[in-house]
Each structure stands twice: as structure tokens, then as C-alpha cells.
Amino acid sequence: EPEVTQTPSHQVTQMGQEVILRCVPISNHLYFYWYRQILGQKVEFLVSFYNNEISEKSEIFDDQFSVERPDGSNFTLKIRSTKLEDSAMYFCASLEGRGSTDTQYFGPGTRLTVL
Template sequence: EPEVTQTPSHQVTQMGQEVILRCVPISNHLYFYWYRQILGQKVEFLVSFYNNEISEKSEIFDDQFSVERPDGSNFTLKIRSTKLEDSAMYFCASSPSTGPQETQYFGPGTRLLVL
């Protein structure tokens, strides 16, 4: 069964450094998402992406964040200058189309620790 994959599974970085989290969505899916979960808190929506454009973003997704689909398979989340509060589990998801009835398929997550 096809699945969403994410790399790395864990990343440790110094405050102020740039990080890129990578995701490979399910191959025939067209819509892509990033969520995050700070330890002890709820999973929160960051951004959705379709046709090489951001279709929706939350207030968390400020100028420090960017997303890109650099090729036909990868979907990346970049944090330009990491802060301590960016430490979280980051989940990538994809779906074949949009709408609340569509299932979003999630990857296993990347645990980011900012020191």
C-alpha cells in the first residue's frame, strides 16, 4: 500500500540555523499539507499546497516558513532561522483531491529539536 514518507526521522539543530524537512507524498496525490505537534500539545495545521502554490496557511506559518515541491516527488518544508519554539514533530500529509471528505494520508513525522 502506498504511503507518505518523511526524512529525516529526527533532526537536531542549533537556534538560528536553517532546516529543510522532506516528504515524499503518495505518487498520484495532488494536495499536500504540513502539520506540527509541539510536545504535549495538539496537532496543528501549518499549510496546504496545490499546483505549486500555497492554498491555505495558518497564522503559525509566518515568513520563517516556506514550502516547495522541487521536483515531481518531493515536498519540503523549510524553516529559515529556527527558534527554540520550533521544536516539534512535523507531519506531512497528502490527498488525491481537496475537500473535507477527502482523507489526508500522513507520514510518520520528523522530530525536530532546536537547541
């Protein structure tokens, strides 16, 4: 069964450094998402991406964040200058298309630790 994959599974970085989290969505899906979950808290929406552009973003998704689909398979989240409070699990999700089952399928997550 097709699944969303994410790399790396765990990323440790120093405060102020740039990180890129990578996701490979399910191949025929058209909508892509990033979520974050700070330890012990609920999952929060960051951004949605469709047709090579951001379609929605939350207030969390400030200028430090960017997303890109550099080729036909990868979907990346970049944090330009990490802060301690960016430490969290980051989940990528993809959705086939509106009007289908409308179900987002999640990747296994990347644990980001900012020191």
C-alpha cells in the first residue's frame, strides 16, 4: 500500500541553523501538508500546498518557514534559523484530491531537536 515517507526520522541541530525536512507524498496525490506537534501537545496545522503554491497557512508558519516541491516527488519544509521552540515532531501529509475520501495520509514524522 502506498505511503508517505519522511526523512530524516530524527534531526538534531544548533539554534540558528537552517534545517530542511523532506517528505515524499503518495505519488498520485495533489495536496500536501505540514503539521507540527510539540511534545505533549496537539497536532497543529502549518501549511497546505497545491499546484506548486501555498494554498493556506497558519499563524505559526511565519517568515522563518518555507515549503517547496523541487521535483515531482519531494516536498520539503525549510526552517531558516531554528529556535529552541521549533523542537517538535513534524508531520507531512498528502491528500489525493478534494471530493474524494478527503483523507490526509500522514508520514511517520521527523523529530526535530534544536539545541
